Structure formats: C-alpha cells, structure tokens
Amino acid sequence: MPHAAVMPRSRLPRVGTTIFTVMSRMAHEAGAVNLSQGYPDFNAEPFLFDRVSHWMHAGMNQYPPMAGMPALREAIAAKVSHLYGAEYDPETEVTVTAGATQALFTAVAALVHPGDEVVVLEPVYDSYVPAIELQGGIPVRVSLAAPHYRPDWTALRAAITPRTRMIMINTPHNPTGAVWTEDDLRALAQLVDGTDIVVVSDEVYEHIVFDGARHESCGRHSDLAARSIIVSSFGKTYHITGWKVGYVLAPAELMVEFRKVHQFNVFTVNTPVQLALADYMERAERHLGLAAFYQAKRDYFREALGASKFDLLPCGGTYFQLASYAALSDEPDTSFVEWLTRTVGVAAIPVSAFHHDGRDAHVVRFCFAKDEATLAAACERLCAL
Structure with a gap:
C-alpha cells in the first residue's frame, strides 16, 4: 500500500501557476497565435551566438566571479555612465544576475524583514x-x-508609514506600457526624502521607450540613485529572454546586502554568455536602436487593429499593448481570453491577473514583440470579430 502523501503547509497558499504559463500552454494546445507571454519570436544577430561559441571553445566554462565577469560589469557601468551620467563602480556596485526576476527576488530577500x-x-x-x-x-x-496608469502621488504619500521599508516601481511599466516622466522621479525623490526607504526600480524595458521620450532611470537622479536598487535585463534588450541574464546597479552599501543573498540563491551566472554579452555591448547601437525597432512594431500592430472593435489604450513603452474589448463582450477577461485563444486563435493575457482582487476592466494585454507575419496573422483574426 502506498504511503500517504506529505501535505506541506504552503508559504504561498493563494498562488497558483503563473498566468503566462497558463496562457502559453493554452495557445500551444489550441494552435493559436501566441501574443500572451512576453517574448520575441525572432533571434538576436548571429554574432552574439558566435561569441558564446567562441568563449566556450576558448575554455571559459568554469565558475565566474560571484558578482559577474569583470568585462561585463565594466561594459554595464560604461553604458549606464553614457546614458544616464551615473557612475557605478564595476567592482562593488554592479552585479550580474540570472535574469531580472532573480534580481528582484534577491533585492527583496536581502532587505525586507518580517512586518x-x-x-x-x-x-x-x-x-x-x-x-x-x-x-x-x-x-x-x-x-x-486607466487609461494612462499614471502614479497618483497623493495616494502614494498616504501609503507611506513608519513601517515602509521599500517601494517597488516599474518604468516602462508591464503590463500597461506607461512611462514615468522626470516629474514623476522628482516626486518620488521628494516622497522618500528623509526616510530609510529603499527603491527597487524595475527598468527591464529601459531601451523600449517611444515617441522621442527619454527613459527616466533612477540612476539618472542622484538622490534616488543613492537609495535605489536598479534592475535591468539582457533578455529584453537583445531578444534572448531564455538566457535569463540581467544585472543590478546599487550603491555599495546596498550591494553588500544584495550579494549576501545572491551568493546563496544563485551564486553566479553562465560564464561564456557573460563574456559574449560583453563583446556584444561594444556596439552601442545594438541597444540604442531598440526604441525605433519596437516602435515600428507597435505602430504596425496599432494600425492593423484600427479596423477592429478593440479600443487600444496608450502605449508609451515596453512591447505590450493594452486593449479594451468592451465593444465585443461583457464576459470576464479570463473567460474572454480563453475564448479568444481557443475559438479565434489568438492568445492574450487578462489584465485582472495583475490585480490582487481580480479587478476586471475588460482589458487584455497583447505582446507585439513578434515578426510582422505573426502580427499580421493575429490582426486578421482579431479584425474579423
């Protein structure tokens, strides 16, 4: 007779399988065009892959330093200095991570205490x-x-208490595509001035900002940089989300605490990939050209859906487009995306998944980081509704 299964007491009792996994699986089962999970369906240029192979064959296949290969940390620091005028010491203030999600988790684990x-x-x-x-x-x-998803500074100020340890921000913002302005960063600086609040700034879409706008990194603002852990992602920038490589910038005092956790929850990151990325970063146009590249895709997608019954919300950055389907259905967004996937053949993400209470405004998220043929096929089906 088999033994009874051990029933652990869950530390995340309200958490199930992530909506991105659910919708991608559904898209695969239905043979739908997958505009749900946020990844490109095209590759980086072959040079990047050639450099990975080069470093593998050159014998660079053992553990790198815990904080990352010096060449890559130096390249990151040089990029940030050029773009934002922020000086980070590659030795003590830059850490390479196993993607942005690990970086975010590690930042929280390092600095947030019970209560x-x-x-x-x-x-x-x-x-x-x-x-x-x-x-x-x-x-x-x-x-x-909605529809602009701007930060409400009165509400934010009211949310701060003596127990506030951290504020987590995301610009450009997933899922809404909203982009913070210089005034927003100034307001944030005023909000945390005189406190010991740490800002964790998720800036993984830093190079995907449209219509001539400027990405306002916390690193650009010295008063915020002094209290911020900034997270970015090579996966988003170079179309290699499956490689899971990102990085963190922080003043040395914060980075000491970050690395205490980093060394035990991941230790370090793939050596030949780090060296290949350092080589790839030598040409700045590879990240500086990303905004125009994705703006063309955004504009194509929005124009192609112009004849549809979807109401497209503003999109100032990222590679996501929100759309209201109120003119098509009054079904909950979770039911609507299942119908859209299984019947229409296009997968999207219900925005209620990003709300703790399942708040449903009949809005879904499409990912337009796709080849034009993929976008055209999806738009043809969506416009037929």
Missing part, C-alpha cells in the same frame, strides 16, 4: 508580491488608474 511594508503599484507584475510575502513582508498596493 516591513513594501509599496507596489497595481496592476503589478506577478513576481513582486510573492517575493514580499515569502520574506514576511506586507505588500501595500496603490492603484494606477
């Missing part, structure tokens, strides 16, 4: 709150209002 409050802006990317709760922290949610 600490962490302010998040909702709709919120789905990894933030579980990371907070696993450390015994208390998520404090502040809503971003």
Whole structure:
C-alpha cells in the first residue's frame, strides 16, 4: 500500500501557476497565435551566438566571479555612465544576475524583514508580491488608474508609514506600457526624502521607450540613485529572454546586502554568455536602436487593429499593448481570453491577473514583440470579430 502523501503547509497558499504559463500552454494546445507571454519570436544577430561559441571553445566554462565577469560589469557601468551620467563602480556596485526576476527576488530577500511594508503599484507584475510575502513582508498596493496608469502621488504619500521599508516601481511599466516622466522621479525623490526607504526600480524595458521620450532611470537622479536598487535585463534588450541574464546597479552599501543573498540563491551566472554579452555591448547601437525597432512594431500592430472593435489604450513603452474589448463582450477577461485563444486563435493575457482582487476592466494585454507575419496573422483574426 502506498504511503500517504506529505501535505506541506504552503508559504504561498493563494498562488497558483503563473498566468503566462497558463496562457502559453493554452495557445500551444489550441494552435493559436501566441501574443500572451512576453517574448520575441525572432533571434538576436548571429554574432552574439558566435561569441558564446567562441568563449566556450576558448575554455571559459568554469565558475565566474560571484558578482559577474569583470568585462561585463565594466561594459554595464560604461553604458549606464553614457546614458544616464551615473557612475557605478564595476567592482562593488554592479552585479550580474540570472535574469531580472532573480534580481528582484534577491533585492527583496536581502532587505525586507518580517512586518516591513513594501509599496507596489497595481496592476503589478506577478513576481513582486510573492517575493514580499515569502520574506514576511506586507505588500501595500496603490492603484494606477486607466487609461494612462499614471502614479497618483497623493495616494502614494498616504501609503507611506513608519513601517515602509521599500517601494517597488516599474518604468516602462508591464503590463500597461506607461512611462514615468522626470516629474514623476522628482516626486518620488521628494516622497522618500528623509526616510530609510529603499527603491527597487524595475527598468527591464529601459531601451523600449517611444515617441522621442527619454527613459527616466533612477540612476539618472542622484538622490534616488543613492537609495535605489536598479534592475535591468539582457533578455529584453537583445531578444534572448531564455538566457535569463540581467544585472543590478546599487550603491555599495546596498550591494553588500544584495550579494549576501545572491551568493546563496544563485551564486553566479553562465560564464561564456557573460563574456559574449560583453563583446556584444561594444556596439552601442545594438541597444540604442531598440526604441525605433519596437516602435515600428507597435505602430504596425496599432494600425492593423484600427479596423477592429478593440479600443487600444496608450502605449508609451515596453512591447505590450493594452486593449479594451468592451465593444465585443461583457464576459470576464479570463473567460474572454480563453475564448479568444481557443475559438479565434489568438492568445492574450487578462489584465485582472495583475490585480490582487481580480479587478476586471475588460482589458487584455497583447505582446507585439513578434515578426510582422505573426502580427499580421493575429490582426486578421482579431479584425474579423
């Protein structure tokens, strides 16, 4: 007779399988065009892959330094200095991570103690709150209002208490595509001035900002840089999301604490890939040209859906487009995306998945980081509704 299964007491009792996994699986089962999960369906240029092979064959296949290969940390620091005028010491203030999600989790694990409050802006990317709760922290949610999803500084100020340890921000913002302005960063600086609040700034779409706007990194603002852990992602920048390589910038005092956790939850990151990325970064146009590249895709997607019944919300950055389907259905967004996937043949993400209470405004998220043929096939089906 088999033994009874052990039933552990879950540390995340309200968490199931991430919506991105659910929708991608559904898209595969239905043979649908997958505009749900946020990854490109095209490759980086062959030079990047050639450099990985080069370093593998050159014997660079053992553990790199815990904080990352010096060549890559130096390239990151040089890029940030050029773009934002921010000087980070590659030795003590730059760490290479196993993707942005690991970086975000590690930042929370390093700095949030049981009972600490962490302010998040909702709709919120789905990894933030579980990371907070696993450390015994208390998520404090502040809503971003459609259609522009701008931060409400009165509400944010009201959310700050003596127990606030951290504020997590994301610009350009997933899922909404909203981009913070210089005034927003100034308001944030005023909000945290005189406190010991740490800002975790998720800037993985830093190079995907449209219509001539400028990405306002916390690194660009010295008063914020002094208290911020900034997270970015090579996967988003170079179309290699499956490689899971990102990085963190932080002043040395914060980075000491970050690395204490980093060394035990991942230790270090793939050596030949790090060296290949350092080589690839030598040509700045590879990241500087990303905004125009994705703006062309955004504009194509929006124009192709112009004849549809979807109401397209503003998109100032990222490679996501929000759309209201109120003119098509009054079904909950979770039911609508299942119908859209299984019957129409296009997969999307329900925006209610980014709200703790399942708030449903009949809005879905499409990913336009796809080849034109993929986007054309999806738009033809969506316009036929």
